Amino acid sequence: MYHYYEIAVFGTYTYNTYTYKSTNQLTPGQRVLVDFRNQQKIGIILSETSEKPYNVKEIELLLDEKPLISQKHIELIKEASIKFLMPISEIAKIVFPPISSDRTRIKIIPKSPLAPIEKTIFINEFYKKFKTKKEANKKLKQLLENHIVSLELYYKRKIEKKDRYISLNLDLNQLLEQKVSQAGMNIINFLQENNGCVIEKELYQNNIIKPGSTALKTLIKKGIISYTDYKKETPFKVSLTEKQKEILEKILYSNKNIELLYGVTGSGKTEIFFEAMESYFKNEKKVMILLPEISLTPQLISRINNRFPDKKIGVYHSGISPAEKIKTWYEAVNGEIDILVGARSAVWIPLKNLGLVIADEEHDQSFYQFDQLSYDAIEVIYLRSKIEDIKVILSSATPTIREMKNAFEGKINLHKLQERVFTQMPDIEIIDIKKEEKVSWIFTKKVIKEISKTLSNNKKVLIFSPTKGYANYLICTNCGEIIKCKHCDISLTYHKHTKKLKCHYCGYETNVPPVCPKCGSPTLQSRGYGTERVVNEILRFFPSRKVVRIDREIIKTHEDLENAFNEIKKEEPMIIVGTKMITKGLDISDIKLVIVLDSDRYLSFPEYTSFEHTASLLIQVAGRSGRREKGKVIIQTFKSGEDFFDAVKNHDYDKIIDLELSNRKKFNYPPFSQLIIFLFSNEDKNKAYKEAFDFYEEINDLFDNSIEILEPTEPLIPKLRGLYRYQVIIKDNINDQEKLMEIIKEYGKKCYIYVNPPTTLL
Structure with missing residues (x-):
């Protein structure tokens, strides 16, 4: 007897799920290996379905013994796909860690003397014993069904070294008598900023010194610092002002899930975060903190370590290796991480027992992803809050117009901090x-x-x-010609130090011409x-x-x-x-x-x-x-x-x-309407326009001219990276985005889609 499943197949850029069958009873949330158009692909089971009247392929392998994501996360995948008009295959993929054959591999483990292998091997080694992967998978499936072997999804685990603490032995007056190198002073200053004691690895995490530096050994030899078993049992806490206490109480006991903390720079918003986090830790809940830039993570992690020395912190952003991302992802899913700090991509991680999400600097455009898969991390937080019943704190000195409108309409709670804690506004x-x-x-x-x-x-x-x-552009004062990129319709930026002209969009670089390429005049001047x-x-x-x-x-x-x-x-x-x-x-x-x-x-x-x-x-x-x-x-x-x-x-x-x-x-712009940009590009200018115009006409027919759709136009940069571009813009509220997706499916990768982007200068 077969069971039938709807599967989102990773990396296929498809809006549809695909039906596969298995003789085993499987569970939504488990990953599987399937044959997709004669290629081996990983997919995620989203739901069980009924038997189909057409030929259905069998699932080749089950990769997870138990589901790694819950039904709520599956709901998030489905809703996010509709909200951002993105392929469900790609949304499903980013919920999981990056899959790389040399870092994340399937291990085959012998369970019986009948196994054709004597010791654990990777699946790629097993494939070498057969003519085709299909033949190998068929054999492997038989072995699995008869419990002769088992599978394990392997990822490299780093051996965690026991934390060593470093403490400062001398006071300020004694330090003044010491002759210390600049690297040594960097260590001393960092210790002083952190109450005289830090974990050794914090010096490397915060880039105070590089691994292998002799500065640490020199300070220890001089007796200025020493290793210790000391651990900060008492967290470094800052007393809240009366206003901060008032806001904290409102956040913790409000009947809404979304809280907007609107506070001027230096008003102590972070201390309110920390107190709120402590409340959730008491209820055995986990916390996610999202930042717009990875540059902000080290200083925040240092503060978190001081405030919550007994909590496990995970970091997830583009600056860490795939291996580290995989490690952090599994630890988060297994409940081993208490505080997850990351950039926008971390918003998708199914952190176990998540109770509180904090988005600091929520106004920042970096929370919106423009490349290939387009989504707004703040909107993802809204979805997760609704689906998973999570408390959210959005924080900024300059909140977005969208969040302020939500606050004025009573959809979210607004809390204001108008004064700095330590000083006055400049x-x-x-x-x-x-x-x-x-x-x-x-x-x-x-x-x-x-x-x-x-x-x-x-x-x-x-x-x-x-x-x-050095200058925004070079212009010929004789004919007015501006030197532009040959791939993009944009001026090249002049860099005097390297004597180069560079395009900051596509990366094209060239030498400064001796004369104007149009009229031959040597009268080139830098402007801006x-x-x-x-x-x-x-x-x-x-x-x-x-x-x-x-x-x-x-x-x-x-x-x-x-x-x-x-x-x-x-x-x-x-x-x-x-x-x-x-x-x-x-x-x-x-x-x-x-x-x-x-x-x-x-x-x-x-x-x-x-x-x-x-x-x-x-x-x-x-x-x-x-x-x-x-x-x-x-x-x-x-x-x-x-x-x-x-x-x-x-x-x-x-x-x-x-x-x-x-x-x-x-003028009916967001947040009073929805703004969706469909960007078409092609090496042939006429083809780019035709694709955009055909799409425009199809949408108009679909909605019977009932919504505002702007005809195809060239964007501010009409040519980029060698491709001509045209955009179609919807500027209206659409109640049925699934209806719109039916047309989008036909165009696939022909256009990029941006739903309510923070900028139209794409």
């Missing part, structure tokens, strides 16, 4: 570039004076520039500026001062970022120049002055979210100033008289929200 000064005296075409005289004053007081200055590189040019300019005024540059051109790896952050944590005056990277969770206590250059750039984008995102960006950058004592922020602009800058100057994000909600409602 003063913000708006400088009109048209009126102020300039010392260069980038800096006003006033800005240079403020920088000099701050450095003289041994404090740090942070300068924010919207772009990297990025971080490289800002650094060059600032060194003209402060040649002897330390300047640290942070952007994607300099910071290429997670390790690079950690090294840069450790450098700017040093207590010495310096100038930090960076792009958007420096706006995210950078908590350096001695940053006294923040300068924002070219603030109009983001505000002028042809984008319906530009107002919201620019306000959020400026307020987040401003929040880096004066974390321990009152700081100052200077914003340079050509539009100083606008209401927008008045709101930013007064830290009045509420005004920004009111203005933006009014505009969005007036």
Whole structure:
């Protein structure tokens, strides 16, 4: 007798499930090996179904003895597929860890003397004994059914070394008498920041020193530090203010699952998280913390270790290896992890006994995935909260317009923290570039004076520039030709240090031409500026001062970022120049002055979210100033008289929200409507347009012109990576997305789909 199952087959980019059969009674949530179009694929059983009137293939192998995901997670897969209009095969795949043949393999274990193998082997070795995999799987299935062998999904487990603690033996006065290297001082400073005692591996996790460094041995030899069995039994706790206690009580005892914590930078939101987490731990629940950037994880993990020294922490993001991801995934599913910290992809992990999800900096666009599989991690949290009955805390100093609308309508709870704990909010000064005296075409005289004053007081200055590189583009002053990428319809960025022109979209790189490629004139000029040019300019005024540059051109790896952050944590005056990277969770206590250059750039984008995102960006950058004592922020602009800058100057994000909600409602943009972008691309421009137009007509016919659908148009960048592009946009509320998916299935990989993306500049 056969049992029939609906299976989502991983990596097939299919919207449908497929029916397979088995003589065994299986359970939804188990993974299996199946023959899909003559290829061996892994799939997940989503449900049992009835017998089909057509020929159904048999399941080749059962990979999991018991389901690794529950019925609730299966429901999440199904609902997320409909919500994001994504193939169910791909949504199902990302719920599981990355599958790599050399790291995750099936082991065949002999259980009887009748087994054709004497010892445990990997399935690939077993396949070598047969002409085809099909023949091998048939034999293996017989062996399994007769209990002659068993299968085990193997993944490399690291041998966990016993934690060794390092403690600081000398006080500050004694340390001043010691001669210590810079690497040694980094260790000492980290110990002082963590109550004089840390686990040794924290030094490597936080990139304080590299494995194999002699600095640790030298300090031990000098008696400055020593190994100890000491373990912090008493967590490092901070007493909450009355306002924080009030918010915590409301969060813990409210009848809603979604809580929005709207608090200014430095208001102590993290301490509220920690107290809420403790409450869930008492009820034997697990916690997931999501961050927009992996750069934020080390400093948060350090704080969590101090607050919850007895809890097991798991980390999951793109900066760790596939082997580490697999290890963390299985530990999470088996209930071995108490606190899971990760970037957006961690939102899918079926963490056992999950009770609380915290999304810090919920406004950040990094929570939205654009590549291939498009989804919004915050919306996934909403789905999980509903399906699994999980408490959620969304936190930001600049919440999204969407969440604020939900709060105003009573769908979620809103909690406000309007004052910093340790200091006051920084003063913000708006400088009109048209009126102020300039010392260069980038800096006003006033800005240079403020920088000099701050450095003289041994404090740090942070300068924010919207772009990297030396200049935004090269232009021929004779004919007006702008040098563009040959693969993309976008200007190349000029990098003076390498004397190269680079495309920051496709990675194309070329030398600077000696003459204009159009008219042959040698009169090429650079226009605009990025971080490289800002650094060059600032060194003209402060040649002897330390300047640290942070952007994607300099910071290429997670390790690079950690090294840069450790450098700017040093207590010495310096100038930090960076792009958007420096706006995210950078908590350096001695940053006294923040300068924002070219603030109009983001505000002028042809984008319906530009107002919201620019306000959020400026307020987040401003929040880096004066974390321990009152700081100052200077914003340079050509539009100083606008209401927008008045709101930013007064830290009045509420005004920004009111203005933006009014505009969005007036023009029917999200969150008052749904915005879905279908992006078609092809090497042939006419084919790209035809595919987009055919799709547009099909949707119009399907909905009988009852919803607003915009005709195919070129996006802001009409050509990207050698492909011409056209987009079709739905700007309306669709009650039946499954109806829409019927058409989408026909187009498959022909178009990319973005549901309510945070930006339309795709």
